[in-house]
Amino acid sequence: MSALPEERxxxxxxxxxxxxxxxxxxxxxxxxxDLTVPKGERHAVIGPNGAGKSTLFNLISGxxxxxxxxxxxxxxxxxxxxxxxxxxxxxxxxxxxxxIFPKLSVWENVRCAMLWSTGEKYAFWRSVxxxxxxxxxxxxxxxxxxLIARKDLPAGVLTYAEQRALEIGIxxxxxxxxxxxxxxxxxMSHAETERAVALIRRISEGRTLLxxxxxxxxxxxxADRISVLVYGEIIASGTxxxxxxxxxxxxxxxxxxAH
Amino acid sequence: xxxxxxxxxxxxxxQTSIGRVAPWGVWIAAGLLLAGLPLVFRSxxxxxxxxxxxxxxxxxxxxxxxxxxxxxxxxxxxxxxxxGAYFSxxxxxxxxxxxxxxxxxxxPLAGGFAGLLFAVLxxxxxxxxxxxxxxxxxxxxxxxxxxxxxxxxxxxxGEEGVTTNRTKLLRLFDWNxxxxxxxxxxxxxxxxxxxxxxxALTRTPFGRMCNAVxxxxxxxxxxxxxPQVVRFIAFCLSGMFxxxxxxxxxxxFELANSALFSAxxxxxxxxxTFIGGAGHFVGPILGAVLVTYxxxxxxxxxxxxxxxFGLMFIATVMYAPGGLAGLIMMHGPIWRAGALSKLLLxxxxxxxPIALVAVGAVLVIEMMTHLGVxxxxxxxxxxxxxxxxxxxxxxxxxxxxxxxxxxxxARLAWHRVAAAWDRAQGVAREKGLTI
Numbered sequence: 135m136s137a138l139p140e141e142r143x144x145x146x147x148x149x150x151x152x153x154x155x156x157x158x159x160x161x162x163x164x165x166x167x168d169l170t171v172p173k174g175e176r177h178a179v180i181g182p183n184g185a186g187k188s189t190l191f192n193l194i195s196g197x198x199x200x201x202x203x204x205x206x207x208x209x210x211x212x213x214x215x216x217x218x219x220x221x222x223x224x225x226x227x228x229x230x231x232x233x234i235f236p237k238l239s240v241w242e243n244v245r246c247a248m249l250w251s252t253g254e255k256y257a258f259w260r261s262v263x264x265x266x267x268x269x270x271x272x273x274x275x276x277x278x279x280x281l282i283a284r285k286d287l288p289a290g291v292l293t294y295a296e297q298r299a300l301e302i303g304i305x306x307x308x309x310x311x312x313x314x315x316x317x318x319x320x321x322m323s324h325a326e327t328e329r330a331v332a333l334i335r336r337i338s339e340g341r342t343l344l345x346x347x348x349x350x351x352x353x354x355x356x357a358d359r360i361s362v363l364v365y366g367e368i369i370a371s372g373t374x375x376x377x378x379x380x381x382x383x384x385x386x387x388x389x390x391x392a393h
Numbered sequence: 394x395x396x397x398x399x400x401x402x403x404x405x406x407x408q409t410s411i412g413r414v415a416p417w418g419v420w421i422a423a424g425l426l427l428a429g430l431p432l433v434f435r436s437x438x439x440x441x442x443x444x445x446x447x448x449x450x451x452x453x454x455x456x457x458x459x460x461x462x463x464x465x466x467x468x469x470x471x472x473x474x475x476x477g478a479y480f481s482x483x484x485x486x487x488x489x490x491x492x493x494x495x496x497x498x499x500x501p502l503a504g505g506f507a508g509l510l511f512a513v514l515x516x517x518x519x520x521x522x523x524x525x526x527x528x529x530x531x532x533x534x535x536x537x538x539x540x541x542x543x544x545x546x547x548x549x550x551g552e553e554g555v556t557t558n559r560t561k562l563l564r565l566f567d568w569n570x571x572x573x574x575x576x577x578x579x580x581x582x583x584x585x586x587x588x589x590x591x592x593a594l595t596r597t598p599f600g601r602m603c604n605a606v607x608x609x610x611x612x613x614x615x616x617x618x619x620p621q622v623v624r625f626i627a628f629c630l631s632g633m634f635x636x637x638x639x640x641x642x643x644x645x646f647e648l649a650n651s652a653l654f655s656a657x658x659x660x661x662x663x664x665x666t667f668i669g670g671a672g673h674f675v676g677p678i679l680g681a682v683l684v685t686y687x688x689x690x691x692x693x694x695x696x697x698x699x700x701x702f703g704l705m706f707i708a709t710v711m712y713a714p715g716g717l718a719g720l721i722m723m724h725g726p727i728w729r730a731g732a733l734s735k736l737l738l739x740x741x742x743x744x745x746p747i748a749l750v751a752v753g754a755v756l757v758i759e760m761m762t763h764l765g766v767x768x769x770x771x772x773x774x775x776x777x778x779x780x781x782x783x784x785x786x787x788x789x790x791x792x793x794x795x796x797x798x799x800x801x802x803a804r805l806a807w808h809r810v811a812a813a814w815d816r817a818q819g820v821a822r823e824k825g826l827t828i
Contacts, residue, residue: 195615217614227615235608246605250617254598256626262598308616 147209148173148312148342149194149225154203156189156366163189165366166203171359173311176343178357180350182386186366187346188230191316194344195227196220207312222250226310230317230346232297234304236290240281243289243300245272247307271307279303279333295326299333306337313338315345319352331356354378362386420589427581431574440573446685447577447584448641449665453677454591455634456662461671462595463627464607465520466528469535470662473632475542475653476511477504477639479549482557482649489561497562497570501583501640508636509629516628521621523610535659542651554650557643570644580641587634592674594630603627661688664702668709670716679717697762726826732817739813743806749799756792 149171156164163186171177179187192198194205196217205213212220235243245268249255252268263269276282279299284292289300302318318334319327331352334345347353353360354374361371362383370380377383430443452474459465484503488495519530542549549555559576560569568575594600602623606613610620643649652658661684669680684702691698713720727733756776760783763774772784781788821827 197611216619218617218619221615221617229612233609233612233615235605235612237608238604242601242604246601246613247616249598249602256599256602256618256622258594258597258599258626258630260598261593261596262601263596304612304616 150206152204155201157201176358178353178360181363185363224311227314228305234289241285247304251308312342447580449681449685451587452638453665453681457677458631463603467531469531471658472538473508473635474639477508477636478643478649480507481640481643485557494563501637504640505637509633512629512632520624539654670718673718676718726821727817730821730824732820736817739810746799746802753795
């Protein structure tokens with residue numbers, strides 16, 4: 135009886151990686167990662183610098199092709215798909231280094247991010263304003279990320295924190311079910327980080343979140359489960375309490391942090 | 394620098410609000426302008442030039458669908474222009490021979506279709522790449538088509554090209570398109586239609602994604618778009634409008650020849666687009682009008698007009714990368730803040746030393762040309778009605794003084810312009826019109 139819920143949880147995993155490997159020439163960056171993120175979970179990946187966290191994200195999101203292994207999104211393999219097809223299947227990501235459309239207005243940035251998912255696709259025969267739902271949702275996303283007042287400015291002139299917020303706005307605009315955030319609070323002040331965490335908590339409601347983060351207070355406050363990546367391998371995976379108590383983790387990672 | 398960016402942002406916002414207030418007013422005004430121009434410029438030369446401008450506007454706007462909208466630098470856009478011209482000429486000749494009831498008005502469609510068809514064909518290959526690789530492929534394809542046009546004589550007519558007679562088609566309203574004025578109106582109608590369609594295109598989901606791909610093609614992939622497909626569609630539609638422009642050119646000249654494919658043609662459209670300003674929709678229109686005018690007027694005045702043309706291009710690239718449209722749009726917030734008049738005064742002061750430098754430079758260039766290229770004609774030359782000896786030390790000294798004194802004064806005036814600009818920006822910023 136107790137096996138059934140466990141089995142169901144695995145079956146509906148939003149994101150799954152099996153035996154994932156990535157080599158850059160002779161350098162092995164990801165060496166056999168197994169990762170399961172059930173639907174609706176907030177899952178954090180932590181690890182020291184150079185552990186391969188961003189590479190893992192790049193593999194999952196389709197920016198890089200894995201050398202070996204499999205990635206499944208809602209049960210379907212996506213490891214051979216290009217990034218845009220993975221995105222269309224409901225996975226959206228943000229970038230560690232701000233990656234926006236600098237000359238487009240803030241409004242355009244968010245609107246462009248939802249055109250595919252609202253079914254506009256490559257349409258060149260109807261106005262982008264023909265569907266009032268798009269303007270409505272753009273407005274909604276902009277108010278979520280608190281950028282309404284800046285909507286007509288080119289994204290390139292926003293402050294760093296505003297660009298980070300826009301980055302999250304672009305990531306969530308398409309309504310993806312699985313969201314990957316790569317160090318969303320990097321370089322932010324304490325107050326900005328708090329606002330960003332509140333935002334991430336709101337937008338990940340009812341969705342699956344995979345997040346790379348260096349700020350331990352963010353990680354332990356936000357994540358349902360945590361995986362620890364060290365030198366391309368996941369050395370531990372569990373609830374925040376389990377990770378805190380894991381001696382291997384303390385030695386490899388948290389111990390260093392404590393200094 | 395950040396000032397300039399901010400200004401641009403504010404103008405974009407203003408443009409959209411203007412677009413919302415008067416979406417039809419602009420188009421009606423443009424239509425009236427095109428209809429009324431021949432009433433002001435009546436001479437044959439003027440009509441011919443207006444016709445050429447109309448063609449150049451369509452061609453430059455189609456080029457900017459690639460360069461300005463999608464961020465694709467093409468060195469071979471004349472391919473689609475030239476093919477459009479050839480297919481239109483053949484379509485007209487075929488319709489005459491087969492006595493088909495097709496009016497001349499529709500013949501640019503044959504050019505547009507040809508442009509689209511070959512853009513699909515060549516774009517399938519070239520838009521797989523972006524940036525430098527795309528530019529190189531476009532150059533290679535241009536060479537390929539250019540040399541084919543001399544080899545495949547039955548279609549391209551060799552060096553002489555293929556001629557036609559635009560007056561022999563089905564007549565509507567008793568227009569035979571013999572007089573240039575009728576051809577002008579044909580071109581003007583197609584020009585207005587093409588401008589409207591290309592503008593509308595920028596307001597579609599696809600048009601918005603062209604800009605997104607231009608800005609950051611990697612990010613575009615992570616919002617669900619394949620940048621290759623966006624580039625491909627942009628390339629096809631751009632080829633179609635270039636083909637329409639080519640079709641109109643062939644109707645205007647009653648001829649299609651291999652010069653239409655030349656690198657000069659591809660280069661000119663790049664120059665016109667860049668000088669006008671690739672960052673704004675109206676930029677290529679301004680550029681096409683200016684470049685067409687200069688090409689026709691300068692070539693009458695001086696033999697080295699291409700040199701001046703090149704200097705103008707270099708000056709644009711270095712000092713006004715936003716082109717004419719960029720320069721104008723920069724002043725939008727200042728104008729709305731009511732601070733433009735003082736700034737214009739500073740510009741007027743700067744204009745004097747710049748004019749001195751320009752006269753000095755023209756003098757040097759023309760004297761060198763006269764002594765070098767036209768050595769056989771002796772050393773006596775004439776400029777602005779004054780006859781003088783190109784070897785005289787007086788002329789060279791005058792040119793040098795103009796250059797040096799003008800340059801020095803321009804530096805001084807430039808500081809005043811910069812200060813005036815900062816003040817005007819400050820006013821605009823206080824009124825919240827820019828950041």
